Amino acid sequence: MEIRPAKVSDVKGMHDLVERYANNKEMLHRSLNAIYENIQEFVVLENEGKIIACGALRVSWEDLAEIKALAVSEEHKGQGIGTKIVKRLQENAKELGIQKVFTLTFKPEFFKKLGYVEIPKEMLPHKIWSECVNCYLFPDCGEVPLIFSLN
Numbered sequence: 001m002e003i004r005p006a007k008v009s010d011v012k013g014m015h016d017l018v019e020r021y022a023n024n025k026e027m028l029h030r031s032l033n034a035i036y037e038n039i040q041e042f043v044v045l046e047n048e049g050k051i052i053a054c055g056a057l058r059v060s061w062e063d064l065a066e067i068k069a070l071a072v073s074e075e076h077k078g079q080g081i082g083t084k085i086v087k088r089l090q091e092n093a094k095e096l097g098i099q100k101v102f103t104l105t106f107k108p109e110f111f112k113k114l115g116y117v118e119i120p121k122e123m124l125p126h127k128i129w130s131e132c133v134n135c136y137l138f139p140d141c142g143e144v145p146l147i148f149s150l151n
């Protein structure tokens with residue numbers, strides 16, 4: 001099993017995976033359209049024709065990108081797959097010349113284990129004023145912002 005860039009044929013599988021967790025309030029909802037439009041940001045892990053994990057990297061600014069839409073299917077949790085997806089996205093960020101990656105998550109402890117450090121949301125003005133303001137959960141989503149230096 002190898003993490004690879006997502007294809008349009010993976011979108012419904014990714015959407016199903018994310019929606020299952022979003023319905024459980026573990027992640028934010030993400031429309032099919034939002035995934036199609038941003039397909040180049042996504043990586044996936046496929047097993048026997050099924051998408052079992054996904055994640056995305058979105059560039060925010062000259063030195064900053066966001067890790068988002070991270071999900072591992074219930075049956076495959078706890079096998080290091082989430083870690084591998086995050087590391088692959090970090091590699092992608094490095095290749096782009098990005099110095100820091102951040103995330104907004106309901107699972108801060110998972111990211112802290114990978115070296116991410118909690119920061120105040122005010123440190124992410126681009127994110128807040130470009131995306132968060134349009135979110136159905138703004139302003140009190142409860143997600144925790146964390147950052148990681150790639151240097």
Ligand SMILES: CC(C)(COP(=O)(O)OP(=O)(O)OC[C@H]1O[C@@H](n2cnc3c(N)ncnc32)[C@H](O)[C@@H]1OP(=O)(O)O)[C@@H](O)C(=O)NCCC(=O)NCCS
Nearest residue numbers: 021070071072077078079080081082083105106107109110
């Ligand atoms: C959070 C998630 C991506 C972790 O993926 P995973 O493949 O199960 O994680 P890994 O197996 O790589 O775990 C790495 C370490 O993090 C720990 N960990 C995993 N999930 C955790 C959580 N929710 N809280 C605290 N620690 C967690 C593991 O115990 C492991 O610790 P260890 O190295 O001491 O053994 C996965 O549980 C998931 O998809 N959850 C639902 C969606 C979600 O919450 N996405 C996060 C973005 S909001």
